[in-house]
Amino acid sequence: MxxxxxxxxxxxxxxxxxxxxxxxxxxxxxxxxxxxxxxxxxxxxxxxxxxxxxxxxxxxxxxxxxxxxxxxxxxxxxxxxxxxxxxxxxxxxxxxxxxxxxxxxxxxxxxxxxxxxxxxxxxxxxxxxxxxxxxxxxxxxxxxxxxxxxxxxxxxxxxxxxxxxxxxxRVLRLIGDPEARYREDPVRMLRAVRLSAKLGFRIDPGTAQPLPRLAPLLAEAAPARLFEECLKMFLAGHAEQSFEGLDRHGLLPVLFPETAAALAANRSGALRRMLLEGLRSTDQRVAREEPVSPAFLFAVLLWPAYCRTLMALQAQGLHAAEAERRAADRVTLHQLERVALPRRFSLPMQEIWLMQARFSQRQRKRVLRTLAHPRFRAAFDFLVLRRAASPAHEEDIAFWQEAQRDPDAAIATRPDDGSVEEGGAPRKRRRRRRRSHAAGE
CATH class of the missing domain: 3.30.460.10 (Beta Polymerase, domain 2)
Structure with a gap:
């Protein structure tokens, strides 16, 4: 001891x-x-x-x-x-x-x-x-x-x-031997990052140095406790800085392993831009004392993992809708091994992801059904966030902004999936959108 x-x-x-x-x-x-x-x-x-x-x-x-x-x-x-x-x-x-x-x-x-x-x-x-x-x-x-x-x-x-x-x-310093203190309670590593982000303190070099090496100790912490720490870290108005701190000190691959892998593989940086924009938006809502749903937060944090998994499943030849469902389930299941995300948050999180594919659909019945979906507003806000990753979403955003004001006018003025492109060839809108759902980010 x-x-x-x-x-x-x-x-x-x-x-x-x-x-x-x-x-x-x-x-x-x-x-x-x-x-x-x-x-x-x-x-x-x-x-x-x-x-x-x-x-x-x-x-x-x-x-x-x-x-x-x-x-x-x-x-x-x-x-x-x-x-x-x-x-x-x-x-x-x-x-x-x-x-x-x-x-x-x-x-x-x-x-x-x-x-x-x-x-x-x-x-x-x-x-x-x-x-x-x-x-x-x-x-x-x-x-x-x-x-x-x-x-x-x-x-x-x-x-x-x-x-x-x-x-x-403005210095954050552990009392005693840092390695011994982290081994006593590995969650102290997350507290160091969180308090540094909240207070604007720099972490003392002796306190920061063991973090990457001891990060695997977090896997020993109870998943329920890690969930509570995530809420403290990301819902207190300092989410962006907390995420950057996790990444900088080597804790992200342990807390969100599949997200870390997806960000490392995404050479364009589009997924990271979108994730940081989502955390920035969360911080702004907290500053305005507006509610923030943990479901939306985790939809942002795990979106890179979802996109990467979806692309892998589609590469295996799975139909788009089936690949989307499997990707959502797989990412959620794997993350639960580390952070105990309750079903009351994981299910809405998955709905936010799965609704993204609907935003390229223009048929009247589907548009009205999407607008009536209880998760529509959250899913649309998520679509707006995706603009940070790719400008290809601008058209969909404009359509659904108009559809919320006047669905009939939006449907009448926007071409359907079966419209004809210049030169007489049918537009392959749905197929292109389904690929860009992950590949574009």
Whole structure:
């Protein structure tokens, strides 16, 4: 079991209230209630982690976590609206309507036999409920920027690991030996990329260096947990930068193996342009506080894999419609081995893909049926994204924009599949479109 350096109390730096920007006005009133009640009951009570970090850089935290020397059972005795959760990390949740204040007891690295810790596979933690001091708690956290404590007793910020300076310098640095910390919890590699993208921090070279080599450890993480990490990474307004970070640090081939392979094989770069445009659009929607569907997000992320698989199946002689269905199923099934995408998202994702072939059809009944499809709007938005990969989609986009306003007028003014091209030869529109569905991107 890898161990971290013992707490060095001489490294403690106390930043008094007049030397940091954190104001109680920026802290959730419910978090303040929890902090004050713990303090009044004689316990140490601090705001900790991402909330402190975000307040220091001028962001508005979404969650406010509390660290204390009170055990979960003691916290529950103080709050009637408290429930205890977790097996790996025993936590207290104090519930205020829709807001939950998470309260964690200070934890230690070294188990003297009185705690509850289970380690497997050369360092991976399954359970970690060994309680300790605030100094112990600081050195066992992941990044220095997340190991800062806002103490309600005197409104100071307490820094045991150099996190205050790293936040000011916009540096993301792991506490302790990076390889040991990644082996304890491989998902920390994704957190490094995500926090770097969110905060605009650079990853410290020592923290970044092991990432490509240790990336295969992500395959050991639970697929359900990786799905949750993907949502945090791509639905928080920093999707484009997160994707670039995954690619730059060698994590993309492990998290999205078939997408990574398809992007590497696509020499024109069209698939990458389309994918990045989709993530950019997602970030813009988040910035406007508009909803973003995980189904649409994964349709974007896995589209390169779908296109490559579809081309391979068509090269084997499969009929277009059958190849499309098989490609959608195959890509989804393979990705589920790594990221547990629930059916409520994977099925709409597949519908978005399969509807792309309909956009070259002009027959009246098919047009009306497509317009009435419950997934039409998402599929059309996806078609618009594909313009970033190929201008060949402009005609279809124009037709369906007009069809949404007036289907009869659109059908009357646009030629059908059987129209005649200049020179008298029948247009082979459907066949050309079916090939370009993947090959053009």
């Amino acid at each position: 890898p161990t971290h350096n013992p707490p060095d109390t001489s490294a403690l730096r106390i930043i008094p209230r007049d030397q940091h920007p954190i104001s109680r006005r920026a802290i959730s009133p419910n978090a303040l209630r929890v902090l004050y009640r713990l303090h009044e009951a004689g316990h140490r009570a601090c705001l900790v982690g991402g909330a402190v970090r975000d307040l220091l850089v001028g962001l508005s935290p979404k969650d406010f976590d509390v660290a204390t020397d009170a055990t979960p059972e003691q916290v529950k005795q103080l709050f009637r609206n408290c429930r205890l959760i977790g097996r790996r990390f025993r936590l207290a949740h104090v519930v205020f309507g829709r807001e939950i204040i998470e309260v964690a007891t200070f934890r230690a690295n070294v188990d003297d036999g009185s705690g509850d810790r289970q380690v497997v596979d050369g360092g991976r933690l399954l359970r970690d409920n060994v309680y300790g001091t605030i100094e112990d708690d600081a050195v066992r956290r992941d990044f220095t920027a997340n190991a800062l404590y806002y103490d309600i007793a005197d409104f100071s910020v307490r820094d045991y690991v150099g996190g205050f300076e790293d936040v000011n310098n």
